[in-house]
Amino acid sequence: MVKEMAKKIVWLGHDGFRIDGAKKVYFDPYQIKEGPKADLILISHDHFDHCSPDDVAKIQGPKTVIVTDKAAAKKLKGDIRTVKPGDSISVHDIQVEAVPSYNVDKDFHPKKSGWLGFIVDVDGVRIYHAGDTDFIPEMKDFKVDIALLPVSGTYVMTADQAIKAALAIKPKLAIPMHYGAIVGDAKDAEKFKKALEGKVDVLILQKS
Secondary structure (H helix, E strand, O other): OHHHHHOOEEEEEOOEEEEEOOOEEEEOOOOOOOOOOOOEEEOOOOOOOOOOHHHHHHHOOOOOEEEEOHHHHOOOOOEEEEOOOOOEEEEOOEEEEEEEOOOOOOOOOOHHHOOEEEEEEEOOEEEEEOOOOOOOHHHHHOOOOEEEEEOEOOOOOEHHHHHHHHHHHOOOEEEEEOOOOOOOOHHHHHHHHHHOOOOOOEOOOOOO
């Protein structure tokens, strides 16, 4: 199931993804092209490269539901459900768990802000989108099949820290993100993949 789901995950650049499951699920669309209308859009926090009203408008339809935190919700329009870390919600038969996402050795994303990562169950596969985070203790308790992890450093964890996160989470598949747009490049993704050979399967996606 994981291999089949991996074929349905489209990297839109930076932290943006689309999952082409039975429902169309987007994470943090930013600087995207036009795309299929979303059933569900998940926004991790209100920074401009994650909460982009112009990009949301490109994929928002009359039945689109947006799940995000209170700060980002103020910038968006439509059917919006606000959550905080620890909350669970069901949207279009998709289970969404809001989990913490924060920095531990820098101040760009403080824990007190209550910003989000997401674990979603799409067609029976649990997918974790980490948001803008470092390697945090909560990750050790996540039970997921696929983990989308930032690798660029500066605002999020470095490739080395992301390697430790992947080993702690133990997903069946890890996909690196948060590079190639604002900070980080393909070398970060390659370093992440090479270090995890034989331990965690890593798929480096090409930007769509």
